Amino acid sequence: MSSTALDKHFVWRKLHSLLGIVPIGFFLCFHLFENSLTTKGPEYFTEHVVNKIGEMPYIELMEIFFIAIPILFHAIYGLVIWYFGQSNVARYGYARNWMYLLQRVSGAVVFVFIITHVWGTRLEVLMGDSVTKATLFEHLAKDLQNPLILAWYIIGVLLAIVHFSNGVWLALITWGITIGPRSQRISSWVCVFIGLVLVALSAQALRGLLAAGV
Amino acid sequence: MQEIHLKIQRQDGPDSGPYWDEFKIPYRPQHNVISVLMALREHPVNVKGERVAPVVYEVGCMEEVCGACTMIINGKVRQACSTLVDTLAQPIVLRPMTKFRVVRDLMVDRQPMFDALRKVRGWIDIDGGYDIHVHAPRISPKDWEKNYDFSRCMTCGCCMEVCPQVNTRSQFIGPAPVGQAWLFSNHPTGKYYKEERLHALMGPGGITDCGNAQNCVRICPKEIKLTDAIARIGRDATIQALKDLFLK
Ligand code: SF4
Ligand code: SF4
Ligand code: FES
Numbered sequence: 001m002s003s004t005a006l007d008k009h010f011v012w013r014k015l016h017s018l019l020g021i022v023p024i025g026f027f028l029c030f031h032l033f034e035n036s037l038t039t040k041g042p043e044y045f046t047e048h049v050v051n052k053i054g055e056m057p058y059i060e061l062m063e064i065f066f067i068a069i070p071i072l073f074h075a076i077y078g079l080v081i082w083y084f085g086q087s088n089v090a091r092y093g094y095a096r097n098w099m100y101l102l103q104r105v106s107g108a109v110v111f112v113f114i115i116t117h118v119w120g121t122r123l124e125v126l127m128g129d130s131v132t133k134a135t136l137f138e139h140l141a142k143d144l145q146n147p148l149i150l151a152w153y154i155i156g157v158l159l160a161i162v163h164f165s166n167g168v169w170l171a172l173i174t175w176g177i178t179i180g181p182r183s184q185r186i187s188s189w190v191c192v193f194i195g196l197v198l199v200a201l202s203a204q205a206l207r208g209l210l211a212a213g214v
Numbered sequence: 215m216q217e218i219h220l221k222i223q224r225q226d227g228p229d230s231g232p233y234w235d236e237f238k239i240p241y242r243p244q245h246n247v248i249s250v251l252m253a254l255r256e257h258p259v260n261v262k263g264e265r266v267a268p269v270v271y272e273v274g275c276m277e278e279v280c281g282a283c284t285m286i287i288n289g290k291v292r293q294a295c296s297t298l299v300d301t302l303a304q305p306i307v308l309r310p311m312t313k314f315r316v317v318r319d320l321m322v323d324r325q326p327m328f329d330a331l332r333k334v335r336g337w338i339d340i341d342g343g344y345d346i347h348v349h350a351p352r353i354s355p356k357d358w359e360k361n362y363d364f365s366r367c368m369t370c371g372c373c374m375e376v377c378p379q380v381n382t383r384s385q386f387i388g389p390a391p392v393g394q395a396w397l398f399s400n401h402p403t404g405k406y407y408k409e410e411r412l413h414a415l416m417g418p419g420g421i422t423d424c425g426n427a428q429n430c431v432r433i434c435p436k437e438i439k440l441t442d443a444i445a446r447i448g449r450d451a452t453i454q455a456l457k458d459l460f461l462k
Contacts, residue, residue: 006458013422086381092429100427119220170426176449
């Protein structure tokens with residue numbers, strides 16, 4: 001029984017939970033929002049989204065410290081958490097028990113998706129041979145013409161949204177905000193709503209990219 | 215129905231492997247699973263006609279208050295004494311719980327749960343360096359009612375059995391001890407050790423290891439609001455962490 005300083009295990013778990021909301025969750029919402037602006041066409045998007053963000057001061061540092069490192073930690077520590085669980089939906093098929101499993105599976109799939117996604121967009125621009133900021137929109141629009149890539153994007157984005165919405169529901173409990181079954185029921189509807197809004201934004205993004213497809 | 219058909223997962227000792235044995239005993243109305251096992255003990259002959267060692271099980275109260283007879287019956291973990299044979303599909307499949315060490319046949323060792331209670335200080339002091347109970351401790355009827363709910367925990371292990379976070383890889387202390395920690399911290403004299411209980415639950419295997427699958431609250435035969443306790447302890451642990459950070 002430790003009675004003084006904060007336990008490391010507790011701090012890591014809480015950090016894992018917190019990072020999922022800020023900055024990762026916030027970034028996801030912002031990212032889907034900015035991408036929904038593809039509906040305004042390639043010129044607008046390149047000028048007002050890609051370039052604006054590129055011109056932000058300290059953008060590389062922010063990307064590394066507020067996006068890349070938190071996601072890496074959240075994903076790898078999440079896999080550790082998965083390892084210490086033992087799912088049993090076959091025997092106890094309650095809805096929440098399925099969500100417990102889905103949270104883990106979606107996390108793992110989204111991690112792989114993020115790696116491929118960042119590789120295919122940001123890193124290719126950084127390396128700067130074939131893709132530049134100016135051609136990023138076209139490049140993505142062309143990629144998405146391939147049905148396999150399109151399917152992979154749809155799966156990745158949908159699972160990311162599921163993982164985030166359910167994660168908000170979980171964080172509300174573990175941080176001690178929603179305690180009783182009634183408040184947890186209400187928060188589950190709020191989380192479904194958040195998820196639907198994000199799905200709508202993603203659909204917009206996709207629509208914009210596909211409409212401009214070559 | 216002329217016979218009761220039993221399929222039992224047996225094990226001769228903690229270190230030997232499990233095997234199945236089948237029995238048929240004459241039907242009698244209003245049997246429960248324990249009374250069937252008692253009847254079987256009088257005449258332990260399996261379907262192959264072999265006379266075998268009687269099936270070992272644990273039993274105490276016979277009225278679902280002690281938790282000793284908990285086992286997996288037709289795939290669901292529950293108390294054998296309060297499970298009526300007439301409500302079960304046959305063959306009746308009996309297995310020991312999987313999250314505890316098997317002592318023999320259907321009898322498991324629930325010691326880890328009692329150790330966990332010790333770890334979270336799952337009791338109140340009745341004696342100390344000062345007069346603890348000069349008068350009966352005061353408690354509001356509302357708290358009393360809530361506490362009564364949690365006080366019915368019989369350490370049966372159902373919630374541990376269904377919890378995905380309780381397994382041999384993890385150190386998670388499990389839902390029942392979290393519920394008891396909450397109970398004793400909500401007691402008028404028990405509350406003086408709230409901080410100790412929280413710290414015990416803030417280490418490895420503590421509250422942050424719960425994955426909120428919420429199976430525990432669905433299965434508990436006493437309908438104890440385990441997830442309420444888990445969420446409250448989660449809140450208290452967050453507040454305690456802030457106190458540890460800024461007040462110390
Ligand atoms: S909380 Fe319920 S299921 Fe868990 S040990 Fe106590 S009585 Fe059994
Ligand atoms: S809510 Fe927590 S304690 Fe209860 S079954 Fe799920 S993981 Fe286990
Ligand atoms: S014998 Fe006590 S609960 Fe079944």
